Amino acid sequence: DTAVSQTPKYLVTQMGNDKSIKCEQNLGHDTMYWYKQDSKKFLKIMFSYNNKELIINETVPNRFSPKSPDKAHLNLHINSLELGDSAVYFCASSQRLAGVQTGELFFGEGSRLTVL
Amino acid sequence: QKEVEQDPGPLSVPEGAIVSLNCTYSNSAFQYFMWYRQYSRKGPELLMYTYSSGNKEDGRFTAQVDKSSKYISLFIRDSQPSDSATYLCAMSKGGSEKLVFGKGMKLTVNP
Numbered sequence: 652d653t654a655v656s657q658t659p660k661y662l663v664t665q666m667g668n669d670k671s672i673k674c675e676q677n678l679g680h681d682t683m684y685w686y687k688q689d690s691k692k693f694l695k696i697m698f699s700y701n702n703k704e705l706i707i708n709e710t711v712p713n714r715f716s717p718k719s720p721d722k723a724h725l726n727l728h729i730n731s732l733e734l735g736d737s738a739v740y741f742c743a744s745s746q747r748l749a750g751v752q753t754g755e756l757f758f759g760e761g762s763r764l765t766v767l
Numbered sequence: 768q769k770e771v772e773q774d775p776g777p778l779s780v781p782e783g784a785i786v787s788l789n790c791t792y793s794n795s796a797f798q799y800f801m802w803y804r805q806y807s808r809k810g811p812e813l814l815m816y817t818y819s820s821g822n823k824e825d826g827r828f829t830a831q832v833d834k835s836s837k838y839i840s841l842f843i844r845d846s847q848p849s850d851s852a853t854y855l856c857a858m859s860k861g862g863s864e865k866l867v868f869g870k871g872m873k874l875t876v877n878p
Binding site for chain 2: 655691692693694695696699707709741743754755756757758759760761
């Protein structure tokens with residue numbers, strides 16, 4: 652069973668379109684994340700949810716909107732796609748220990764977005 | 768100055784070599800230090816995890832943290848072609864703070 656699964660794995664779309672990426676984790680973790688990895692492999696956090704509550708919201712354009720319907724799911728919707736949005740988007744999850752985020756993240760396989 | 772600096776390489780070594788990967792950081796509040804390994808077209812996976820200063824060994828892998836120098840290292844002994852991947856250092860202050868990643872070093876181990 653895949654621990655953190657995200658769909659779709661590949662998206663190719665035109666500028667200006669809207670797209671969504673879905674993520675599910677079956678690890679029972681309380682925290683989920685979206686990371687963006689650019690062409691140079693730099694991994695940068697975008698959002699983090701703990702028990703469905705947004706706890707980290709980095710400087711990300713308003714066109715990106717996360718949504719966590721429950722603690723096992725975290726989706727990412729992107730409006731009005733731009734060329735610079737082309738990247739691999741990773742979902743991840745973790746479990747806090749005594750309220751502390753220790754950093755042991757479990758990542759999905761990534762969703763590769765190409766904006767033409 | 769970026770919070771976490773990592774030489775992106777690439778680094779190419781022959782099979783059996785000892786590999787040393789390093790990161791420096793500027794924020795003395797970091798307490799949790801990790802190394803993630805990322806194979807091509809896959810998500811990163813946690814390889815080594817250290818809290819505060821010291822060494823940690825797991826098979827052929829050794830992680831070192833020197834908080835006084837703000838420097839962390841990952842050593843790979845008897846490197847194998849299967850170790851070919853991108854290695855990312857990461858660190859966190861704990862609490863609800865985010866994990867900050869280095870840029871990643873691409874390693875190729877040649878048979």
